Amino acid sequence: MTKVSNKLSNKSSAFLAWILRMPLIKRWALMHSVKSENVAEHSHQVAVIAHLLAVIKNTYFNGNLNPERAATVALYHEVSETKLQDINHVTKYHNPDLTREFKKIEAMAEVECLKTLPEELQPQFEGLLVQRSVDPTYKTVVKAADLIAAYLKACDELRFQNDEFSHVKVRLKEMLDEYSKEAPEINKFLELFQDKCLINVDELAE
Secondary structure: OOOOOOOOOOOOOOOOHHHHOOHHHHOOOOOOOOOOEEHHHHHHHHHHHHOOOOOOOHHHHHOOHHHHHHHHHOOOOOHHHHHHHOOHHHHHHHOOOOOHHHHHHHHHHHHHHHHHHOOOOHHHHHHHHHHHHOHHHHHHHHHHHHHHHHHHHHHHHOOOOOOHHHHHHHHHHHHHHHHHHHHHHHHHHHHHHHHHHHOHHHHHHH
């Protein structure tokens, strides 16, 4: 854990300035998208989904999660991209050696972001910003929420006949099915919310 200084820091912090640049970071950069998406929008969506997943787990499956903690972890889960931008899934995962190196770089970027905060604040943020320090329980919830957000994005693009996302939907559904074996709240979430996310605004208002 980061040591807390006995002397409070008055040095100006760049932390929020980096976070506020998230809307500039484009997701799905190597793919044609009908609807553009940036990292700030994605992080907000993942936070909402993570909060809902935690509430669903507590309500239907005897969970004991803090939904607000899940949402906060989700808000910061892409903090490394403030320095690295979004890395395409195929680029990142097609080669195990590259994957390991990308993970190392992401970890370095997370620590860099943490260190932009005053020393006395860093212990409170380390478990939010640095993925290796995130509580594994909440890390799993956020990963599931991240997959759901991407899956709904793929479904939405396909709704507008954008076949660029057909393979993405299949891959993400397989991953969600695997996660669902240990996390039944995923299927309950999709049962409750998926259909209404894929209709037009007139139908939504009925």
